[in-house]
Amino acid sequence: RENTIKKADTVAALDQELIENFRHEYDRLAETLGLFNLDTVAAGTALYQYAVAGELDDSEPDASAPEKGSSGTGYTEGDFIKRSHYTVTRNPIGDVEFVPYAKQTTAQAILKGGFENAVSRTDKKAVQQMRAAIMAKFFKFLANGTTVADPDEGTTWNLQQMLAFNEAALLDALEANDDEGGTIVHFVNRQDAYGYLADQTVSTQDMFGMTYIQNFLGVQNVMLTNKVNKGTCFATPSDNIHVFGIDFGTLADTGLAYESDDLGLIGVAHSASYDYASAETYLVRSANFIPEVTDFIAKGFMAHQA
Numbered sequence: 050r051e052n053t054i055k056k057a058d059t060v061a062a063l064d065q066e067l068i069e070n071f072r073h074e075y076d077r078l079a080e081t082l083g084l085f086n087l088d089t090v091a092a093g094t095a096l097y098q099y100a101v102a103g104e105l106d107d108s109e110p111d112a113s114a115p116e117k118g119s120s121g122t123g124y125t126e127g128d129f130i131k132r133s134h135y136t137v138t139r140n141p142i143g144d145v146e147f148v149p150y151a152k153q154t155t156a157q158a159i160l161k162g163g164f165e166n167a168v169s170r171t172d173k174k175a176v177q178q179m180r181a182a183i184m185a186k187f188f189k190f191l192a193n194g195t196t197v198a199d200p201d202e203g204t205t206w207n208l209q210q211m212l213a214f215n216e217a218a219l220l221d222a223l224e225a226n227d228d229e230g231g232t233i234v235h236f237v238n239r240q241d242a243y244g245y246l247a248d249q250t251v252s253t254q255d256m257f258g259m260t261y262i263q264n265f266l267g268v269q270n271v272m273l274t275n276k277v278n279k280g281t282c283f284a285t286p287s288d289n290i291h292v293f294g295i296d297f298g299t300l301a302d303t304g305l306a307y308e309s310d311d312l313g314l315i316g317v318a319h320s321a322s323y324d325y326a327s328a329e330t331y332l333v334r335s336a337n338f339i340p341e342v343t344d345f346i347a348k349g350f351m352a353h354q355a
Contacts, residue, residue, distance in 0.1 A: 063169075064308030064317045067176055072310045074180065075336075078257040079292075082270065083232050086291040089313045091299065092147035092335070098193055099342045101226055103135030140343070142190060145293050148182075148334040150175065156326040172330055179315065179334040181258055187338035188276040191236065191283045194346025196222045202353045208241050209266040211282055215349030216268055219284045222344050230286030230345060232270060237282045239273040241351075280351040289345045295335040307333055 078084065108131060109123035118129030152175055159167045198215040200206045206214065212235060223230040239260060246253075253273075254261045260273040270287075277283060294313030300306070307316030316333035340346050 063172070063319045066169075067172055067317045068308055068310050068315060070173070071176055071180070071315050072312075074257050075312075075314060077254075081254075081256065081261060082234050082290070083287040084290055084292060086288065086341075087294075087312055088291070089294045089296055089311075090145055092145055092295045094145045094293070096142050096145060096293065096337060096339055097139040097341075098142050098190065098339065100138045100140065100195060101135065101342060101344050102138070103133065104225075106131050106133040140193075142193075142339070145295055145337050146335065147295060148179075150179070150332045150334070152330040152332070153322070153325065154328045154330070156328075159328065168328055168330070175330070175332055176315070177258070179332060182334060183336050183338060184258055184274070185276055187340070188236070188274075188283075190338075191285070191340050191346055192348070193343050194283065194285070194340070194348045195343045196345070196347040197354075198347060198349040200350065200353050204353065206349075206351050208237070208245060208351070211280075211349045211351050212237070212266055212268050212271075212284075215282055215284050215347045218349070219286075219345065219347035222347065223286070226344065228345070230288065232287040233268070233284055234287050234290075235268050235271045235282055235284045236277050237271055237273055238277045238279045239275055241279055241282075242271070242273050282349045284347045284349070285340050285345055289340050289342055291339045291341050293337040293339065295333075297333075297335075307331070312336075 105121055107121035107123050108119060110119045110125050110128055111117050116129065118131045119125045120131035120133065124130065152171065154168050154171065161167070196218050198211070198218040216233060216235070219230075219233060236259075242262075242265070245266065251262055251265065258274070262271045262273065263269060265271045292312070292314075294310075297307050297309040297313050297316050300316075307318045309316045314336035316331075316335060318331040320329045320331070321327075322329050
């Protein structure tokens with residue numbers, strides 16, 4: 050009949066609600082931090098982090114080999130201009146993943162607790178845990194950063210000093226590579242920051258499992274999270290963060306259809322299992338957040354690292 054709500058419509062609405070909630074969280078994060086490096090690729094596509102090495106050549110002429118020329122501040126008129134040499138090293142860090150989960154809710158549980166408690170609340174909790182796993186992986190990759198701000202042996206920094214010196218170290222690394230880097234984002238342990246927040250009126254926002262603060266202790270963009278160790282901070286330009294999702298359309302062509310967003314960050318499907326008298330929820334974690342250039346990830350510490 051016309052305008053009849055069918056079972057398939059209800060299932061699709063469940064899928065779309067989870068997707069929209071996840072995308073709303075992601076879109077807020079992307080808008081705040083300026084995350085624009087997005088790719089949808091096949092699962093199993095290799096992911097890399099990159100290290101850039103090299104300096105501008107300022108060498109003077111070599112009397113024993115004048116044909117090699119000179120360059121930069123050492124250049125002599127009429128010489129061959131020596132080439133400055135740079136290398137980009139790729140370090141494979143894994144593949145874009147297809148990480149599937151399934152959740153079964155029995156008819157008895159639904160009848161006892163109601164649909165909202167038995168299915169919807171547990172679906173949302175599962176998606177939150179998937180989001181946390183995405184960010185845990187991101188922070189694992191942040192730890193590969195090669196730019197370090199570390200107090201001298203026998204000295205310590207407070208949180209404000211650590212943030213300031215870490216940003217300075219990152220800016221030096223960017224300048225050395227003739228790169229501006231755009232918006233810099235700092236990641237700090239929540240417990241380290243809350244000692245300061247207790248005595249100040251600061252506006253905060255919660256997004257993607259982290260707490261966001263603007264203009265905190267002299268830096269512009271700070272994310273607070275328990276995924277950073279106490280006494281540690283990370284900083285990287287937002288345009289160094291690359292986001293990958295998988296191509297759910299290819300899966301759908303084979304009959305394995307998930308509801309997904311256009312970026313392929315998460316997949317959801319619901320179905321009924323009459324064999325087990327249960328409602329099935331199928332989830333796929335596919336988003337990968339990668340800080341790509343390790344030179345442009347700064348790690349700061351309050352206490353000297355041996």
